[in-house]
Amino acid sequence: MNQDYIIPNNWSIIEEGFDAERVKSSESLFSIGNGAMGQRANFEENYSAETFQGSYIAGIYYPDKTKVGWWKNGYPEYFAKVLNAPNWIGIEIEINGENFDLNACPEVQNFKRELNMKEGWYHRSFVATLQNGTEIEVNVRRFLSLDSDELGVINYEITPLNKDAKIVYKPYIDAGVKNEDANWEEKFWEPLDVKHSENDAFVVARTFKTHFNVATYMSNSIFSNDKNLNLSPVNVDDSAEKVQFLYEVQVAKGEKSSIQKFGGYTVSLNHENSELIAGAQKVIASAKAKGYKTLLQEQIEAWAKIWEMSDITIDGDVKAQQGIRFNIFQLNQTYLGKDSRLNIGPKGFTGEKYGGSTYWDTEAYCIPFYMATKDQQVARNLLTYRYNQLDKAIENAGKLGFTNGAALYPMVTMNGEECHNEWEITFEEIHRNGAIAFAIFNYFRFTGDYSYIPEKGLEVLIAIARFWHQRATYSTNKDQFVILGVTGPNEYENNVNNNFYTNYLAKWCIDYALEQIEKVAKEYASDYSRIIAKVNLDKAEMAQWKKVADKMYFPFSEEHDVYLQQDGFLDKELVKVNDLDKSQRPINQKWSWDRILRSPYIKQADVLQGFYFFEDHFSREQLEKHFDFYEPFTVHESSLSPCVHSIQAAGLGRMEQAYTFYLRTSRLDLDDYNKEVEEGCHITSMAGTWMSIVEGFGGMRVKNDTLHFEPRIPEQWEGYSFKINFRNQILQVSVASNETKFSLEGTKELTVYVNGNAVLVEPNTLVTV
């Protein structure tokens, strides 16, 4: 564990004491978001020490000119980046003529941050002594409204403790921001318009190239002891990209002064360009009409609704409880599933790293969480996102020489175009295509909603099957089809031949597509005709696909009785991770790339990822054998690794190991295992944490349209519970060491299986097994 300053608490993330060294980490951990926008926990007032400033708007990106050392044919020209958005939270403050800056204060006492996950707000408080001797108590609460997702609220309170104070508030909005990770240090925003009247101000700016228009706004009010002073500001900055107001108040010792700032964005994704300022004015008017207290109350209620459905409780292990809630909270801050144009960025609204918003993480890790904790429309929106980008995926495959409507979905994207530029990933980590097909299967398996397949999914399945058919090559030598030159989920091997996971997924994709074509042909004749005409598919082509699927090669070791991760795996020096000197870890920081590549060390589940997806295809003995063979070589240096291993360890009854993996996934960021939380949180792997409990400890599976459980509990826990939205019925599952309880909302009964035995759950009646 690399840091442990976060105070264990069931419902809040808490930091106590001011430490400049921790500012960037805390800025990540205390980030807030509402699905539409979000920001790091930067201070509102000036701060002159190290900080990573970041505000982000969902769906607003910039195509940064690609930077590479050596250009390869097929690289995209641009890397779509999550944009650092204009700042609306800033409030410069002067106390008795001194600019207030925590870094310049001789003394800071009782510094505390709290991210209240239950109620959805972030609070900061402290007592600071300025260089001029004025002692002030500060309390700041900030939240981003779930109900009105263009609105953010700040309540910034100052009480001078030891003398009267002249306080100057200088709130501002500023579009003059830069991305920390810009490739060429270009500016991404072009200011278009600035407007202000009384306490309200608006800066309209447009992204270069993509031409997203965004109005950033603020509306300020100054209070004395919670009484609105109805002050009017002086305008002290009115440049092309920034507006800053000035309010001056005289505050007696012990008296509480405050500024309330409403701010946020209206964006051209949701408004006409000409209506952006008017839209913002409406948000302000509505917020003012409700007032701060009502807005806060609404926020608490909105988060309560989310928790009602998605909370997981853990008794007897506060760190584990805090971990899972932090994960569920961050996922809900990042993506709420209302808008099929959006997706789940790997850093959410907590940082810029990795650019883009959509990786295969969404399909492989996030969809199960959203399916089970939200209305099924949310998962369907995530599938639709890919359907809407099918044309671009076909275009992308075309750039790599594929034809006839074959699709290769990008490694990372914003608008469907590939924006990754490292050949061994961009061109070769093609298994991502399989995860997208698997998600369609998984969605139907869980929700029972077949309609998605004839409406949209089948076209995606066909395009993906075409890709695999063309990508496999026939080896005369083996008289089988092989897939050469790929990178599997284990990115610590590149350009390998016959990665088992990739080959297996490829075969499955073709088989599944053929099955679904047949089914749609039978049951949805008009969809079938429409699709076949559109994609121009015939029996002869399908027969070609089938040949590839039927004769797919899978590397296998007779000696070890396991499928091989890739053709060359057994030629490696098979020294287990435990026998590796600790000074060599993490290998991705200690070793050069070639050394990593020729080592047997595995970054994240690879063969085992296949066993996770297709558990039913293998026996428990096979799983055990493969787990015992591969896990000892696995360094878990990807945030996506521990969750799959936790689930499989639990399934194999290895609860101590499962628990260790669980802690590692659930507190990855809180305890900063990878020493990089400064850069932002690992959002997508948080869904894996949820899976570790529900699928790992709870043993939940869906088989034949029925929920199955094999509940287990780590010995460190007294009990845990979770809820599942299964086909519009809300089932709560509570597990203790000696029993499992089920209760069901609604009016319809439900039969579930526990360790293979049918259990009838009647609505609103607790069943104990």
Next chain:
Amino acid sequence: MNQDYIIPNNWSIIEEGFDAERVKSSESLFSIGNGAMGQRANFEENYSAETFQGSYIAGIYYPDKTKVGWWKNGYPEYFAKVLNAPNWIGIEIEINGENFDLNACPEVQNFKRELNMKEGWYHRSFVATLQNGTEIEVNVRRFLSLDSDELGVINYEITPLNKDAKIVYKPYIDAGVKNEDANWEEKFWEPLDVKHSENDAFVVARTFKTHFNVATYMSNSIFSNDKNLNLSPVNVDDSAEKVQFLYEVQVAKGEKSSIQKFGGYTVSLNHENSELIAGAQKVIASAKAKGYKTLLQEQIEAWAKIWEMSDITIDGDVKAQQGIRFNIFQLNQTYLGKDSRLNIGPKGFTGEKYGGSTYWDTEAYCIPFYMATKDQQVARNLLTYRYNQLDKAIENAGKLGFTNGAALYPMVTMNGEECHNEWEITFEEIHRNGAIAFAIFNYFRFTGDYSYIPEKGLEVLIAIARFWHQRATYSTNKDQFVILGVTGPNEYENNVNNNFYTNYLAKWCIDYALEQIEKVAKEYASDYSRIIAKVNLDKAEMAQWKKVADKMYFPFSEEHDVYLQQDGFLDKELVKVNDLDKSQRPINQKWSWDRILRSPYIKQADVLQGFYFFEDHFSREQLEKHFDFYEPFTVHESSLSPCVHSIQAAGLGRMEQAYTFYLRTSRLDLDDYNKEVEEGCHITSMAGTWMSIVEGFGGMRVKNDTLHFEPRIPEQWEGYSFKINFRNQILQVSVASNETKFSLEGTKELTVYVNGNAVLVEPNTLVTV
């Protein structure tokens, strides 16, 4: 063939007619150099259309900050670049008030460029009509002195043809230059000092970071009908980095006016910083004392000496003759072997691409040429260059995790540090280490000078053997040593396992090092003690090496009876190049990288490169089998490919094929096969052209301290001849279709073998076989 505007001529490269489209190509082809400096054939006067300006100084480089998309551990921070040096050739010209610019002239007639390779000068002439109607005839000759390698000479003659003319000459020197290939558009030169007096001027500038100091100088004289007018200039530019003079003359119609400009550099590699200007003044004084005509005469004589030793004549095929002379001329322009700090850059002084100056090209391709056409000290200097950089090669290996004095020589370098940054090359194209050991073997084989090995070479051999010992890993599976994750000479496969060439070379390096250790121990006891103490080597370590060499694995196909290029080669779709649609060629421009990697297509000799180095280890039948297996998959998209294949085709008696490969290597740049000559010429592969004739057609080999020949002749030729400096005896070999003649300079007889039969050659007596 992609262009054919170069006029066939035995001794000159000639272009006729002015075509702006060809300017950049001609700037490359007509480049001049003298080993110490060189430059592209840029016009002296202003030219407003597309041009690639470049002047270069041997050994002067700049460490440009690395640019990559995704950083990998082990990448070097800097990429050492050949620097674009200050311009000394510039002469702005005004004719009757109009700035003279070929691009602005309404008419240009009789435009001709000639690069006279026999005499070592470049000449340009034309008749131009200016916009003001003045018609002028221009003749410009430029050369870089071989005798005084800090001196360049320009004689620029203008004759107004249709009216009197006021001619203004504005010669300048300018350190305000940039590199076209700068990663971050930084400036590389910092001006330090400017000085001028009368007709002479000096700009001293320093490279940032590396702090090479360079004085760029000029000295001008104005002539009328070859009579020095002794004019004094007006100084029109005297900024921090540039000096420009102005001379005005009134010239009558038909009268010849000219400016003679001496210019060049003195550099801190060869002078104290404080002596740079004084050094340049000496060069000027000496040049003035000799005068233009004497300097030109000296140049002609100096080149005559080079040709006397290194010329190859071809009768009956002027294009082939022009090709080989162009290659020999360029090699001598680039590197003359006087200075062991210098090496042979892939673009010489003709362009900037590829950065760095030293690749494995030097050892694999260039050393044979320099050994046979120069004093053996030249090849020894090339070996010493690597010996002097051994510490850096050990440091470089250390960065990749190697220990105990193992060395990995860089893929490309200036000062011994790696400056390449593409993991599959930088970290994995490790066979380069083997070429460096092979060059030591080859040097001794050819020259018989063993002294290099105990003095220097053995330390290099030991460090390289240590590298291979550590780099190989033991495969329990195979019970042999394997070398995983490499890129062979065929860069169209990356990160492959057990590249035959690499494994073979690795084994050979260890065996050869062990042999030489034993020999030095026996015959050079004091060197042995010194070295063993320095490198701390013992019997136990050597026994470990031997185990690796003895149990090295080589992939082999029983079915095809050939060694496999790498473990996975037979899984590829083995479609031959001839069966590939022409629209797909060259694949490096048409295909994405992954497609190239999984294809069977070979960029340059790989297994066959091993057969070239170790011809004696294999039978003719084996060579034939491997040639027939691999050549049909070879696309020859590296400039280094055709020469090796030409040699092997000739050896197998396939003369038509050998001739085709010969033309491709010898006229690669003249005919611009790869459509890229604009960027500069392919210098190192030119040595391969020489090998194609001497080793290919001539069949020259050295076996047991004796020269062997198997002379063959393409049917397109009447005869050809070359000279070999074999152990300080100059042997001339002349081949015709029915006979081969030998003649020998000096006083000692020499026995050579022709097709296996001994032939005694007496000095100064023609022997016909």
